[in-house]
Amino acid sequence: MMRPVLLIAFPLLFAFLSPIVGLWSKKWVKYLVIFATALNATLAGFLLMEAIQHPIFDIIGGFQPPLGIVLMVGPLGAIIALVINIVAFIISIYNLKVEKEPIVKYSMLYLLLVMGSTGMVLTGDLFNLFVFLEVTSIASYGLAAYNKDKKGFLGAMKYVVLGSIGSTFVLLGITLIYSELRTLNMLDIATRIGAMDPYVKIIAFTSLFLGFGVEAEMFPLNTWVPDAYDGAPHPISAAFASLPAKAGIFALARVIFTMFSFTNFLWFVVIMGLLTVFFGEIVAYTQKNLKKMLAYSSIGQMGMIIMGLGIGTTLAVEGAFYQMIAHALGKALLFIAAGFLIYAAKSSKIEDMKGMARNPLVGIPLLIGALSIMGMPPFAGFYGKFFILMGGFAEGYYAIIALFLAASIVEVAYYARFIKIVFEKGSKAIRPDAATYVPLILLAILIVLFGIYPKPILDVLSHVSAFIAGGA
Amino acid sequence: MIPYYYLGSIALVVIGIYIVIAKKNLIKIIIGLDIMDTGVNLLLISVGYVKNATAPIENVPGPYVDPIPQALVLTAIVIGVSVMALALSIAIGIYRKTGTLELDELMEVEE
Numbered sequence: 001m002m003r004p005v006l007l008i009a010f011p012l013l014f015a016f017l018s019p020i021v022g023l024w025s026k027k028w029v030k031y032l033v034i035f036a037t038a039l040n041a042t043l044a045g046f047l048l049m050e051a052i053q054h055p056i057f058d059i060i061g062g063f064q065p066p067l068g069i070v071l072m073v074g075p076l077g078a079i080i081a082l083v084i085n086i087v088a089f090i091i092s093i094y095n096l097k098v099e100k101e102p103i104v105k106y107s108m109l110y111l112l113l114v115m116g117s118t119g120m121v122l123t124g125d126l127f128n129l130f131v132f133l134e135v136t137s138i139a140s141y142g143l144a145a146y147n148k149d150k151k152g153f154l155g156a157m158k159y160v161v162l163g164s165i166g167s168t169f170v171l172l173g174i175t176l177i178y179s180e181l182r183t184l185n186m187l188d189i190a191t192r193i194g195a196m197d198p199y200v201k202i203i204a205f206t207s208l209f210l211g212f213g214v215e216a217e218m219f220p221l222n223t224w225v226p227d228a229y230d231g232a233p234h235p236i237s238a239a240f241a242s243l244p245a246k247a248g249i250f251a252l253a254r255v256i257f258t259m260f261s262f263t264n265f266l267w268f269v270v271i272m273g274l275l276t277v278f279f280g281e282i283v284a285y286t287q288k289n290l291k292k293m294l295a296y297s298s299i300g301q302m303g304m305i306i307m308g309l310g311i312g313t314t315l316a317v318e319g320a321f322y323q324m325i326a327h328a329l330g331k332a333l334l335f336i337a338a339g340f341l342i343y344a345a346k347s348s349k350i351e352d353m354k355g356m357a358r359n360p361l362v363g364i365p366l367l368i369g370a371l372s373i374m375g376m377p378p379f380a381g382f383y384g385k386f387f388i389l390m391g392g393f394a395e396g397y398y399a400i401i402a403l404f405l406a407a408s409i410v411e412v413a414y415y416a417r418f419i420k421i422v423f424e425k426g427s428k429a430i431r432p433d434a435a436t437y438v439p440l441i442l443l444a445i446l447i448v449l450f451g452i453y454p455k456p457i458l459d460v461l462s463h464v465s466a467f468i469a470g471g472a
Numbered sequence: 473m474i475p476y477y478y479l480g481s482i483a484l485v486v487i488g489i490y491i492v493i494a495k496k497n498l499i500k501i502i503i504g505l506d507i508m509d510t511g512v513n514l515l516l517i518s519v520g521y522v523k524n525a526t527a528p529i530e531n532v533p534g535p536y537v538d539p540i541p542q543a544l545v546l547t548a549i550v551i552g553v554s555v556m557a558l559a560l561s562i563a564i565g566i567y568r569k570t571g572t573l574e575l576d577e578l579m580e581v582e583e
Contacts, residue, residue, distance in 0.1 A: 138551075142558065160562060161501060163555075164508075164555050165505070168485070168512050175512060178541065184540075
């Protein structure tokens with residue numbers, strides 16, 4: 001029996017061990033982070049193998065649920081935790097490129113970010129979810145401001161303001177649920193949700209939805225995304241797109257399916273998702289700054305995931321989860337590549353990057369990542385979009401599907417423009433060093449693997465119907 | 473019947489949101505966030521209130537107030553304080569880099 005709490009305990013241990021290691025050697029702190037995330041990814045793999053057979057419940061501190069805190073890991077939670085930890089491990093290799101001091105604090109915050117995101121996915125207690133949300137956000141605020149330049153500070157400030165509004169709304173939703181039901185355990189809430197006053201129920205749902213929507217980059221509350229991504233160090237931009245965003249969207253899925261099991265209110269979620277897609281893709285098309293373009297594209301992708309959750313059929317939610325996995329891998333890859341391109345071109349403008357990706361060590365993974373994000377077969381991104389589309393068709397949302405496709409075409413247009421510029425004949429192609437191309441190649445291999453051989457993932461995602469029905 | 477302290481806490485949340493949206497000074501915005509936080513904390517603590525009840529301590533005869541909201545609100549206050557500290561330190565950083573905390577001026581500097 002593998003205890004899911006280890007996935008939270010180990011990063012915490014290593015996070016607070018890193019100042020002690022830092023006294024001895026600054027360099028070894030970075031290797032400690034790689035070791036910690038690799039260990040976590042391995043543990044998450046074992047957790048997934050066990051969670052596929054039966055949902056795991058881990059009671060913390062000896063207090064019986066519903067009073068005590070319980071971790072609740074189903075197959076879907078386990079696979080998202082696995083993806084988060086694998087990407088965290090791969091990004092921690094790229095972390096070797098970070099030279100700016102204080103590297104010890106950077107490593108600590110990075111491990112706390114990993115720990116918070118993993119915790120948000122694993123927990124089965126609503127208030128515990130809030131605490132992990134706050135751990136994740138505080139670590140992200142600190143990392144967003146890590147460069148200590150004007151861009152970083154302004155991005156972090158926007159993030160702090162919107163993030164704390166979001167967490168206040170989450171706390172408001174939790175308070176309303178507690179005041180009616182006197183419980184914080186998610187499964188307990190789910191069984192008794194019918195006893196809630198319908199008005200309080202809708203206010204609580206909206207509060208939680210908007211609150212987690214901040215982390216999940218949902219439309220009205222996502223203006224922090226481009227600035228925070230642009231101002232943060234390159235590995236952190238990659239981490240933002242893959243760790244807290246995925247944890248936030250999983251929390252959103254928990255709220256929608258596990259706790260409230262809404263069926264007649266989901267059009268609201270679909271509309272919010274569609275607005276997010278449009279806002280993200282259209283603004284991304286106008287961007288000249290590479291990292292901002294990727295950040296807006298990330299908003300668009302998250303909108304697609306929210307739409308998939310909102311359509312709410314087995315197929316569409318399966319697609320949403322596949323899209324989460326594909327986006328975590330693909331966007332991390334693109335941000336790492338963007339870090340290299342910005343370093344090579346000494347500018348963040350796309351037009352200055354002529355021919356910078358002609359070195360195959362960067363170029364091929366970059367191409368794979370961009371094609372996967374666009375949703376081309378045979379890469380991982382294809383299945384997610386395809387399933388969301390098919391799910392929408394089956395439900396008869398034709399107008400929404402048409403708009404979704406239109407937004408995807410905009411996405412293809414700006415990625416094609418970007419690819420054309422970076423592969424043009426330019427002045428010189430700079431060779432990347434190992435800390436850059438190893439993570440790029442690892443991510444590209446995973447994307448191709450999940451695209452050509454999706455069966456293991458689809459096997460795990462076949463548990464989606466149980467998840468929608470309100471299971472773990 | 474909605475108890476009056478519910479109205480008070482909702483008012484605090486609304487005032488906080490208004491400050492965050494309407495004010496142009498970063499410090500004022502941070503104060504607005506704090507007011508909002510306080511409002512939700514007040515709501516949370518009042519949810520567990522029972523009239524004429526005492527603290528849930530062993531050997532003290534009941535009725536007791538609900539102890540869980542108290543535990544939750546302690547956690548929420550600690551989290552709120554750390555977010556405030558971080559927000560203020562980022563504001564200090566912005567002031568050192570740009571020499572202003574007014575949002576209009578910051579947006580001009582950015583272009």
